[in-house]
Amino acid sequence: MFNKLFLKLICLAIVGISLTSCLATKPYKKPNIDTKNLYPFHKVSMDSTSLAEMPWQKIFKDPQLRQLINEALKNNLNLKSAIQQIRVAQARFYSAKMSLFPSLTADAQFTRNKTAKNSLNFGGANISIPTTNQYSLPLQSSWELPIWGKLNSAKKASLAALLQTQATRRAIQTTLIAQVADTYYRILAYDKQLKVVRQTVKNRKQDVKTVKALKKGAIENGVSVQQSIANRYAAQVTIPQLKQQITVAENALDMLLGRKPGPIKRTTFDQQQPIDSLATGVPAQLLQNRPDVLAAEYSFRQAFELTNNARAYFYPSLTLTAKGGFQSLKTENLFKPGSLFYNLVAGLTEPIFNKGQNRARLKSAKARQKQALYGLRDTVLNAAREVTNALSQFKHAKRQVKLSQKQLTALKKAVSYSRTLMRNGEVNYTQVLTAQQNLLSAQISHINDKLQELLAGVSLYQALGGGWDKSAGIGGKHTARPDTTKKQKSE
Secondary structure: OHHHHHHHHHHHHHHHHHHOHHHOOOOOOOOOOOOOOOOOOOOOOOOOOOHHHOOHHHHOOOHHHHHHHHHHHHHOHHHHHHHHHHHHHHHHHHHHHHOOOOEEEEOOEEEEEOOOHHHOOOOOOOOOOOOEEEEEEEEEEEEEOOOOOHHHHHHHHHHHHHHHHHHHHHHHHHHHHHHHHHHHHHHHHHHHHHHHHHHHHHHHHHHHHHHHHHHHOOOOOHHHHHHHHHHHHHHHOHHHHHHHHHHHHHHHHHHHHOOOOOOOOOOOHHHOOOOOOOOOOOHHHHHHHOHHHHHHHHHHHHHHHHHHHHHHOOOOEEEEEEEEEEEEOOHHHOOOHHHEEEEEEEEEEOOOOOOOHHHHHHHHHHHHHHHHHHHHHHHHHHHHHHHHHHHHHHHHHHHHHHHHHHHHHHHHHHHHHHHHHHHOOOOOHHHHHHHHHHHHHHHHHHHHHHHHHHHHHHHHHHHOOOOOOOOOOHHHOOOOOOOOOOOOOOO
């Protein structure tokens, strides 16, 4: 009768505490992030399909570049480290989830007890004190009831931390794809520059022969001959510099691929085509696609739940402890009904004085929550800045390539005309030299302009958060994505 009443009282206490647990924790509300006019589009089309939604295989069409990106996604060490960090977070989330359940331990014990005669007073009687053996096989269980939300908030914080590591891994993947493409295009540009310089050296060797012949004809003098020779070496000296730049870039790309330094198999610079789409998507999509924004939002969510957890420490904890099993002085009687024992204890612990630790924990958690919110807002503003810069770079790079092409065409004609006039003795070699130097400089600049056009597309794709599958999490499983576009107060 007493046991039934005791159990009813415990159940009533649990129900009452559970109904009032909302006082300790608060429901999560998404942060107030205003996405209106997040970044200026000027005259750029507001396409509902963002460039970032396109698979990277459709953005980067060079087959060799695709192979390199695939290799990097498989072997890059930073990406592998991020995956291991996800597994660490998964283990912590599993641990937090299992803390909601009671623990259960089994223990097998054998005790042999013999009392010393001199430790007892038998009035001088010569009494034999027996040695006793005791066998026991108990089970023990302890369970802190998940009231006040302390354990649940800890579990939710661990889940947010897990989702944050997944988003961070995606951010690393996006950056990795951009870095591989960026480095690959630079190597191709160096190849093209090297080709142009070698052709220039070849042409200037011919110019030396021409000037020497003109000197014999008394059209040019020795100064012009020496200038033509110096002009040849001025171009030739850049060849080892370009080769060194190629080696450094190849080694950097090898590092991204997770392989030892060595040559990179590649196509040519002239085969590359810049991204021809400016579909940037609406500002809300920026938040959905940018994995760093997602990671910052999950960081805020984790801090929010840890504040709930810290607040719950001010409330009492209810723990149920049970112990039972078999105990006997003889092994043959161990599992008989008379050997059964049990013990049940319900404990309610209310913190009264804890040296200020609970208050300090709550103050720290609130400060970290505000810090995470500021970090989220800063990440969104930084994302807007990167997209704006990438859009500007993308538009101006196209215009610059067109202008440099016109300059290049004019300078090629100037060199051709000056050579003809020099042969006819109408101009001296100094004018030819000036035209040649201007042409080489323009050729290198034009290659750099085309490179910047390619890199602008890579930067825009990265800034919009491209390069990962938004519909799947790690291992292809769907991962819930928070909506950070709703305006709700969370502070």
